Amino acid sequence: MSVLVFVEIDNGSIKKTSREAIYFGARLAEQLSGEAVVLAIGEATEAELEQAGKWGATRVLHVSEEKLAHENSLAYADVLAQAVGATDSKIIVLAKSGLGDAVAARAAAKLKASVVSGVTELPDTQNGFKVVRSIYTGKAFATVEIKSAIKILGIRKNALEVVESEKSAPVEGFTPTLRESDFAAKVLEVEKASTELSLTDADIIVSGGRGMKGPDNWQPLLDLAGALGAATGCSKPVSDLDWRPHHEHIGQTGIKVAPNIYIACGISGAIQHLAGVNGSKCIVVINKDPEAPFFKAADYGIVGDVFDILPRLTRAVEEAR
Amino acid sequence: MKILVCISNVPDTTAKISFTDNDTKFNKTGVQFIIGPYDDYALARAVELKEQHGGTVTVLNVGESESDPQLRKALAIGADDAIRVNTEPTDSYFVAAQIAHIASQNSYDLILMGRESIDFNSGVVHGLVGEMLGIASYSPVMKLDITGNEAKFAREIDGGKEHLSAALPLVLGCQEPIAEWKIPNMRGIMTARTKSLAVVEPVSVDDSTVLEKYALPAPKGSCRMIPAEEAEQLIALLKTEAKVL
Structure with missing residues (x-):
């Protein structure tokens, strides 16, 4: 058999x-x-x-x-x-x-x-x-x-x-x-960011929400992801607003992920987003609002400004090498 | 063009999930049921395609009478008629066999549904239906246009998308942003009352899976808060305490 x-x-x-x-x-x-x-x-x-x-x-x-x-x-x-x-x-x-x-x-x-x-x-x-x-x-x-x-x-x-x-x-x-x-189907075109680590395969994901305040503010998040060898994701509002491409959308109607570490930056944690990440082993939430519902689903939480915290975490990762 | 849209009747995305009867039945008390969110995208695109090209949209559900409000809503959104296969949807294979049976009696150009139902999340019904009917199936489709007998569509792949063209008929599993969800207007709601909702009996399919019991995940332990001024600690904790880094 x-x-x-x-x-x-x-x-x-x-x-x-x-x-x-x-x-x-x-x-x-x-x-x-x-x-x-x-x-x-x-x-x-x-x-x-x-x-x-x-x-x-x-x-x-x-x-x-x-x-x-x-x-x-x-x-x-x-x-x-x-x-x-x-x-x-x-x-x-x-x-x-x-x-x-x-x-x-x-x-x-x-x-x-x-x-x-x-x-x-x-x-x-x-x-x-x-x-x-x-x-x-x-x-x-x-x-x-x-x-x-x-x-x-x-x-x-x-x-x-x-x-x-x-x-x-x-x-x-x-x-x-x-x-x-x-x-029978003809492939007309493939748009693929081939250098990107795939979200479904990634061990670590760093994900951003509306708390990132705009598409031009993503660099600190990308830097942390780079230092950790992580893939990047986002919440539904962020992909709806076109701040990030649709294939990064994690949640009930987006991609469901189950990494070892999920780091949510400026994501409040709507139940539809949580549904996409609840297979993760360890969830870290960084949000300036201590009442953000995401903290209830998190293993580690930091109440603070993502733009202050992210670069410091990146440095800490680099120093720990 | 004849379009069949298959919809699931599922708990609202914000519903609290619980079970009764020794964890063998879903607890419906206080739970709002909706058209599956992905199916809702498929329905919206089907109605748009009918507006562009003419034809009909038939909406289909495999379920018991509690699905009727969702079928009426689909009629109010713009489907022309509805069919309900009167049975409890037990598993993907069973549901797909019912859909394939209905589809084989009518020659639909397009069979659309959501990429998955949000209750069992299998994402296999479109593929099963396609294979049972001997026609091509693709999912998840995020863009769809029809010219004559040809469909041009985009499918989400790992890290991007793929643009394809294929001749009809096709079975497609849909997701956003294929269309915007439609909200029924008063006129739609009025005309939906007089549209046909046919109730048909299921074809027999061998029980291939049997549900034994449900379970809820273990409750989450409390969140360990790290003061913002000591944020750097996180990296050490992930290594030594959580052992995930």
């Missing part, structure tokens, strides 16, 4: 959330006395893909078709379904993300599989197959029993603490049959 892990490749390397998915798949395979096989689609070196062994995979199927170099959830789902057949897998594990959800959904319909998204811990496989998932945008959890023969699990970031080993996994080529209909 194998657990098949679908991983996302970004700029030639396995995404951090996908590494967590490999580790999750490997632990689950261990529970079921099976093996974890990785399916990687896209350009990556053998040395990079072999690393999947560090997180517990026993082998890697690599698809390096040029037609698949550009992210294409329709074709990826097709390839995934074929790999499920080739490996006789009954469980598919992938990181919950925009691409992950799309691939999981289409593969589920092909395989008549159940898809459970937002899984937060290893399934209970003692009696039946029970998983715990995040629901109501992180405000609650549900335990769900999956009864279908094939099961697809979308893993939420930080579901498990990843432990690396020294192992490496052999890489084999996998050649799927591609369908013309999966390439």
